[in-house]
Amino acid sequence: MVNPKSGHTAANITLGVDGLRDGDVITSPSLTNLVEGIHGNGILRLQDGARDQANRNEVMTNAPGHCERLSAYTLRVHGGFCVLDGALYQFAGGPGSNITLTLENAQNYVTSTALASGEEVVYVIYLVGNSNASVSNSRVRVLGGTPTTTSTGVFPPVPDGFLTDPITGVTEKNAQTTVLAVVRAIHNPSGGGGDLIDIVEVNDKRVFLHTTPQYMTPLTTSSTTAGASTVVRAYNTGVNNDVQLKNLEYGAGHDEQGDFGGTTSSNRIDVSAIWVSHQNWKASINDATNPTPPSSGPDFGLGPQGGYDSTTATYADAQTPTDVLYYSGQGNAKQSLAAGGAMTTVRLGSKGVDKFQLTTSGNKVWKFTSYGDQVFITDCTTAPSGTTHTLDYTPDGEFPEGHMIWIQNTNGSHDNIRFNGTGISNQIIEAGKTAQYVFDGQTWYRLSYV
Secondary structure, three states: OOOOOHHHHOOOOOOOOEOOOOOOEOOOHHHHHHHHHHHOOEEEOHHHHOOOOOOOOOOOOOOOOOEEEOOOOEEEEEOEEEEEOOEEEEEOOOOOOEEEEEOOOOOOOEEOOOOOOOEEEEEEEEEOOOOOOOHHHOOEEEEEOOOEEHHHOOOOOOOOHHHOOOOOOOOOOOOOOEEEEEEEEEEOOOOOOOOOEEEEEEEEOOOEOOOOOOOOOOOEOOOEOOOOOOEOOOOOOEOOOHHHHHOOOOOOOOOOOOOOOOEEOOEEOOOOEEEEEOOOOOOOOOOOOOOOOOOOOOOOOOOOEOOEOOOOOOHHHOOOOOOEEEEEEEOOOOOOOOOOOOEEEEEEOOOOEEEEEEOOOOOEEEEEOOOOOOEEEEEEOOOOOOOOOOEEEEEOOOOOOOOEEEEEEOOOOOOOEEEEEOOEEEEEEOOOOEEEEEEOOOOEEEEEEO
16 A cells, blocks of 8 residues: 655656656755644645545545646646644645646736746645635645756756745735645647646645644653653652643753743743643552641642542552643733733543541641642541531632532531632531532632532
8 A cells, every 4th residue: 555645755656756766856845845744734634534444545546635637738636624824724625626727827826937939847836825816716826937948958946936925916814835746847839728838747745744643652750661661650750730841850940940831021931731641649648538638749639648549448559540631821811911821730631539538636628739639529527526627628729710629528417518719718518518619710609509
């Protein structure tokens, strides 16, 4: 089965000469399109995700962006989807459709110079975001280079004006492009086209962007095993928040400390991040029936046993989420605040659950974070005679708008579990009740109570 990128080698294109075989030539779009692809400009193939499709690796027949010679002066361009400057566009009618290009300078989608007797030229076929200056609103453009005389033996120059001015006379907001093909043509006195040309080469230059799945390895401050076969997931080496992401190399004050989440010219750096890591936990197990409320450290807000699940009896049986998807970016901020919002980090893919019983007497404050657990199922037993015994759930640090917390009081008779957050003070969660809270960016609200 052919490799769908084989067009760049000219090994699977009938009229391809510009490639990587002995005797081939390499023109500049081979390199500029590589740069475009790294930047994210190129073609999205539906076939790349259709693994049971017989022609998944077909690069010519009905393949998106394929340019084929129909006559001495016409090309057929097969449609598809492309990405230019982060925007998704449909070109040449979309997948399954095609358009016909006539390579003569009289067409409104061709910028070229008419050929004279004995001359040849190179055309670049490329995609643009503007749909109003191409054939049939197809976003396909043609740029011809400076004609040269064939008798001199000089290869015609490849035009590069599309890299700085994709459509002559048009001011584009999206001025980025991707090349489909480079076409070489010579003067043909008996040709039927307006420029009297004869297409002799069609060289494929398409760049296909990667599709799902997107593979990510765990981010950790630890290492791999001796055989580099697995990642070592120590209790405190997971990267769980923006501060830990910033301090991947070194902590505060070091020359090599990162700048993520920091400021530039007194404004918040406008960069967010998404990564996979493992959830941190305590180095030793707390009493599962009477855990110590978290206050600081790697287990902050991550469960009664510092991240272990509620059924854990011994360290050897300890379980904690292995792969967690994290997102970190700016939270809410006033529109007039140029510095930007404070950084927040959230767990994606799992909410995290704490289920435990608290038996020690006195007031206990159980802090939780935006990247910690969100569901708390708690039995807070009665205090000894003459003493108070309450458990206060308290948000700590920055939270994103829409963050939710669920708290269930599983005790059948004691109303000694409370929620304390901005906008809510000592709100009781009665015995047998479950409360749901939501953060609007500034204030916490009770959303439901059953």
